[in-house]
Amino acid sequence: MDALTLLTQRHSSPRLTEPGPDASQLDTILAAAVKAPDHAALTPWQFVIAQGEGLLKLGEIFYRAAQAKGESGEALARARLLPTRAPMVITVIAKVQAHPKVPAIEQHLSAGCAAMAMQMAAQALGLGGIWRTGSYAFDPVVRQALGVEGEDQIVGFLYLGTPLSKAPNKKSPDPADYVCYL
Ligand SMILES: Cc1cc2nc3c(=O)[nH]c(=O)nc-3n(C[C@H](O)[C@H](O)[C@H](O)COP(=O)(O)O)c2cc1C
Numbered sequence: 506m507d508a509l510t511l512l513t514q515r516h517s518s519p520r521l522t523e524p525g526p527d528a529s530q531l532d533t534i535l536a537a538a539v540k541a542p543d544h545a546a547l548t549p550w551q552f553v554i555a556q557g558e559g560l561l562k563l564g565e566i567f568y569r570a571a572q573a574k575g576e577s578g579e580a581l582a583r584a585r586l587l588p589t590r591a592p593m594v595i596t597v598i599a600k601v602q603a604h605p606k607v608p609a610i611e612q613h614l615s616a617g618c619a620a621m622a623m624q625m626a627a628q629a630l631g632l633g634g635i636w637r638t639g640s641y642a643f644d645p646v647v648r649q650a651l652g653v654e655g656e657d658q659i660v661g662f663l664y665l666g667t668p669l670s671k672a673p674n675k676k677s678p679d680p681a682d683y684v685c686y687l
Contacts, residue, residue: 506629515625516673518633521666525556525592530630534595534665537626541618545604549612550619553596553651555588563588563596570646587641591634591664595623601656609656616660623663633668636661 526534531554538552555563564585571584588594599616601609620636627634641647642659653659 511625511629513677514672515628516675517624517635518666518668518670519635520669521591521633521635521664522669523592523667525666526627526630526632530627530632531593533630534623534626537622538597538619541615541622543615544607544611547602547604547607547612547615549600549602550616551598551600552619552623553598554593555596556593560588560591560594563594566647566650567641569650570641570644573646574644584641587639588662592666593664595663595665596651596659597623597661597663598651598653599658599660601658609658612656613658613660616658620661620663623665627665632665634663634665636663638662 535552538550539548541550543549564587567587568581568585571581576584597616597620599609599613601612624634624636638659638661642661648654648657648659651659
């Protein structure tokens, strides 16, 4: 797949199954992540990879967060299962450093670019993925469990695996609707 096809045909895959990225594919995905644009070369990111047992550990963290929010019944049980919707979940964290020229927003954006780069790399490798946040990305229990402090931010949970369904036949927005010229 050439670069422009990837950029213009990119899509998410919400329904994923095994196999997830193998070791060599994961290396490629992470190599794409660390090429994200990065003001002052702060490398303001951390990637927490969960697969196998790791998915259950992440589910346990979501479960504790749901408990702390007072969830019960099905909602509580669902929290534990959320990460098992894919063979691999990469939690993308913006690790913000104090810098006179690089505010937190720029470091959050860099981490977001890394998330998209990983999703694109996965798609180029024939895999699929979806970038999710949901309330757990902002949850204090989840933040603490993953060492997310201060202006750090979980920018997303990138679910990766093999798509269960074909690319959706979805109309793209018309770029002209968002463009003006000075
Ligand atoms: C920061 C961010 C957070 C997102 N969080 C969710 C989410 O929690 N759940 C979800 O279904 N989609 C979420 N999305 C949207 C999907 O990743 C995806 O872009 C959307 O389903 C549209 O599909 P497409 O990428 O194929 O156009 C999020 C996207 C971004 C950029």
